[in-house]
Amino acid sequence: MDILLSGESCALASALFWAIAVVLFKKCGDEVPPLTLNLFKSVVALLVFLPAVPLLEGSLVPDRPAREWLLLAGSGILGVTAADTCFFAALNRLGAGLTAIVDCLYAPSMIFFAHLMLAERLPALALIGTAMILTG
Secondary structure (H helix, E strand, C coil), rough: CCCHHHHHHHHHHHHHHHHHHHHHHHHHHHCCCCHHHHHHHHHHHHHHHHHHHHHHHHCCCCCCCCCHHHHHHHHHHHHHHHHHHHHHHHHHHHHHHHHHHCCHHHHHHHHHHHHHHHHHCCHHHHHHHHHHHCCC
């Protein structure tokens, strides 16, 4: 597999881009309230992704059952609207450094809810790696 498209490269790039985005969100948050910042971010994302979807998927609106669309809408409302607004408020109140520390709860929460709701299990080595990352 090409090194530029490997999962590891994408994960590292994601972390780098997210770190840059958090710093920029913090700078914007000094002037713009969290809900307004979230609305702006969502509109920009929509404008960027709408043209990309047909190019990558072949159709702007994939043929999916209504249940999947409802799950996607609920996930978007809860995850993007509520969670990102809370994240921006925390960023304004705590700063980027303390927010990053609190952000370390993301991975264990994801593991817990994946286990609880999806019955997923992680191998022992992955749990050890998770503990090492959180300890660091």
